[in-house]
Amino acid sequence: MWLRRLSTDRIERRLAAPDDTPRVVVAAIEQAQRIVAMNDAAARLRLRPDMPLADARAMYPSLPVFEADFEADRRLLEAVADWCDRYTPLVGLDPPDGLFLDITGCAHLYNGEATLARDLLTRLKQQGFAARVAVADTPGCAWGVARYGKQGFVPRGGNEAAMLPLPIAALRTDAGTVADLKTSGLVTVGDLAARPRAPFVARFGAGLILRLDRALGRADEPIRPRLPVPAAMAEQRFPDPIAREEDVLGTIEQLAGRLATLLERRGEGGRLFQVALFRADGRVHRLELGTGAPLRDPPRVRKLYQERLAVLADACDPGFGYDMIRLSAVATERVDSVQTGLAGGDHADELTHLIDRLGARFGLRRVTRLVPQDTHIPEYAVAALPAHAPAAFFAAIEARDDLAQDSLSPVRPLHLFEHPESVEAIAQVPDGPPVRFNWRRTLHHVVRVEGPERIEMEWWRDDRGNRLARDYFRVESRTGMRAWLYREGFYSDKNPHPHWYLHGLFA
Numbered sequence: 143m144w145l146r147r148l149s150t151d152r153i154e155r156r157l158a159a160p161d162d163t164p165r166v167v168v169a170a171i172e173q174a175q176r177i178v179a180m181n182d183a184a185a186r187l188r189l190r191p192d193m194p195l196a197d198a199r200a201m202y203p204s205l206p207v208f209e210a211d212f213e214a215d216r217r218l219l220e221a222v223a224d225w226c227d228r229y230t231p232l233v234g235l236d237p238p239d240g241l242f243l244d245i246t247g248c249a250h251l252y253n254g255e256a257t258l259a260r261d262l263l264t265r266l267k268q269q270g271f272a273a274r275v276a277v278a279d280t281p282g283c284a285w286g287v288a289r290y291g292k293q294g295f296v297p298r299g300g301n302e303a304a305m306l307p308l309p310i311a312a313l314r315t316d317a318g319t320v321a322d323l324k325t326s327g328l329v330t331v332g333d334l335a336a337r338p339r340a341p342f343v344a345r346f347g348a349g350l351i352l353r354l355d356r357a358l359g360r361a362d363e364p365i366r367p368r369l370p371v372p373a374a375m376a377e378q379r380f381p382d383p384i385a386r387e388e389d390v391l392g393t394i395e396q397l398a399g400r401l402a403t404l405l406e407r408r409g410e411g412g413r414l415f416q417v418a419l420f421r422a423d424g425r426v427h428r429l430e431l432g433t434g435a436p437l438r439d440p441p442r443v444r445k446l447y448q449e450r451l452a453v454l455a456d457a458c459d460p461g462f463g464y465d466m467i468r469l470s471a472v473a474t475e476r477v478d479s480v481q482t483g484l485a486g487g488d489h490a491d492e493l494t495h496l497i498d499r500l501g502a503r504f505g506l507r508r509v510t511r512l513v514p515q516d517t518h519i520p521e522y523a524v525a526a527l528p529a530h531a532p533a534a535f536f537a538a539i540e541a542r543d544d545l546a547q548d549s550l551s552p553v554r555p556l557h558l559f560e561h562p563e564s565v566e567a568i569a570q571v572p573d574g575p576p577v578r579f580n581w582r583r584t585l586h587h588v589v590r591v592e593g594p595e596r597i598e599m600e601w602w603r604d605d606r607g608n609r610l611a612r613d614y615f616r617v618e619s620r621t622g623m624r625a626w627l628y629r630e631g632f633y634s635d636k637n638p639h640p641h642w643y644l645h646g647l648f649a
Contacts, residue, residue: 374405445499
């Protein structure tokens, strides 16, 4: 698909101006303002791309001129690609003004490829886009026919008949190569295809011949979709757009039921779901949510999206309604049916459901679990990992004997600071516990002490040659505050005044 007037269509859609007004878009090229895009009315004035603006102004002094905004054009192209996702999930970008759609297996939804192409063009025209569409066996042939051909539909096996009469520029070659070939008397694709290949490879490289073979169907050319291809999906189209949240949630539950049948047949469950809400005006809302365990229960999928929509509120405005809804299982995982008990509920399942609900509201990245690590350093003893990680991952960690909590190990504070805070402490003897310390401009007198508990850095972590050694003390002040203090390093001639830190609070 070729959006042949993308830049000026973007401007005219914003201005809501009549189509018969000539407009050009200019950009600075080689220290001069040159035309890079124009609408049909300007093209009828015999203006051409790459023409200096000064020459165009000399011919038409009142010509409306707009500065090029390539970033805005790119965003608009991506928005159109999102909208085209209603026809196929395999949509690839062809910047600056084209798209590739792989409609294999999708055309029957529109009663054929020709009907799909007509529906696509009609809808784009209603949205204010000038577009040309070509349907062919290969992306290269479709690209060339859409820009230089007259017919929009190339029958199966008709790539050569459609491409050979077209100019060499239809092979997606640069202007310099086209000019060099034209100097040699080669104007059409047929002229190039009829010549021996070795001289062209030696002069222009293998890329030119590769593009020729791809356009003629002699070599494969994959389309790189801009969005990941879902493992499974189901969609529902509506003759009249729907806007009520209850209708949207009901449709999601219905689509989840279709997915459940497919996933159950595979022995899988969804770990990452995406709902695409296609608005009647062309905008697309995509809502993703992950799960803490493989899921294929339609009521739970509906509940999670109900939580998600409650958070988004106006950010998911239906506008004039949705004319299509698609539910995709972007990522799946193996899940086996299990025999549930009759005595009580499944606590693991309830925890997973809680994680899913919190993730739907706040995002799965904000829901974490504290997992023990193989280190004695307190601030590194646990790590916050995503709570939606596979259950087997946490089960393997819990099964490790070296990470099991010893019931006789010293008590750790309830509140452990992310970074230990420096304090001023005084001890009766150099290696003894503190008798008083100053923390946050408050002097605390120690009445009870437990310790020391010595913690040293593992030898394989000491990569800088600095030995980390701490003596921890559990202390209680006269006011009842219970703190976890430590002295870093040992008393020596080189270190007569070791530093003291407060690392956490017990109560």
